[in-house]
Amino acid sequence: MHVDHGNLSAKLWLDPDVRVADNHGYSRRELRDIERIAREHLEQLRDEWDSFRTSSDGATESRPC
Numbered sequence: 001m002h003v004d005h006g007n008l009s010a011k012l013w014l015d016p017d018v019r020v021a022d023n024h025g026y027s028r029r030e031l032r033d034i035e036r037i038a039r040e041h042l043e044q045l046r047d048e049w050d051s052f053r054t055s056s057d058g059a060t061e062s063r064p065c
Contacts, residue, residue: 001045003034012038014045 003010008025012018018038020031038045 001038001049010034014038014042015048018042 001012002015003012003026008030009022010020010024010026010031011022012035018035020035023028023031027035
């Protein structure tokens with residue numbers, strides 16, 4: 001999952017747990033908040049990812065690690 005705001009950008013993995021994969025500009029506190037929000041909505045985010053992957057390829061693929 002990507003989180004962009006202005007010149008700030010972060011990439012998070014959602015499996016097996018939420019974790020920051022890459023960060024460009026967010027503070028540690030902001031990253032903790034982003035991770036917390038992602039965890040609070042993890043099931044919905046995973047479902048949306050699965051729907052996106054299914055509709056964009058026409059085939060269901062595994063979630064990224």
